[in-house]
Amino acid sequence: MLRNLLIPLAFVASPALATGLAIEVDGENAKGTIQIDLLEDVAPQHVARITELAREGAYDGVVFHRVIDGFMAQTGDVQFGKSDGDTSRAGMGGSDKPDLPQEFSDIPFERGVVGMARSQSVDSANSQFFIMFTEYPSLNGQYTVVGRVTEGLDVLDSLKLGDPRTGAIDGQQDVMKSVTVTE
Secondary structure, X not given: OXXXXXXXXXXHHOOOOOOEEEEEEEOOOOOEEEEEEEXXXXXXXXXXXXXXXXXXXXXXXXXXXXXXXXXXXXXXOOOOOEOOOOOOOOOOOOOOOOOEOOXXXXXXXXXXXXXXXXXXXXXXXXXXXXXXXXXXXXXOOOOOEEEEEEEOHHHHHOOOOOOOOOOEOOOOOOEEEEEEEEO
C-alpha cells in the first residue's frame, strides 16, 4: 500500500515543466515582449537551465550584446552582461553553473528559433542564447535548439543592430528588462 502512494507523490514533488519564457525588452527602439515556446522534449537539460536562471532573476537586466542583421541576436551572459555594470566583456561569460552537454536535434535554424550559444566545444553551452532573424542552415545540427518565438518578432526586429561582422553594439544596448517563466 505504501509503495502505491509513493509513485503519485513523486510526481507531485517534481518541478513543473516550463512551457515558455516572456522576455520584456527595453531599449531605444525595441520595446515590448518576446514570447518563446520552450521545447522541453527536444533539449530538456538546456530548457531546465534557462528556466532555472529565469526563475532566479539572473537574466533580468542582461543586454543583447551581439546583434547581426540577417543572422541573429544573442543575449544571456549573466556574468558580464548586466546593463548596470561594465558590459565590455559581455559574451565572454556564463553563469556559476556547469556547462551542459549538447542536445542537438533535427530542428532547423530558421526565423524565430532559439538556440544555445557555446564556444568551440559542443558541450560548452551555459546561459547564453540567441534568436534567429532568418534561416541559417549551417547551424543545423551544430547548436542546441531550445525554443521558438511565438509572439514578438516585431520586437526582435527592432533591436539595435551591431557591427555587420562581429555584432558588437555601438552605444546603448537593448536589455532584457525581465525574463519570466510561463507555465
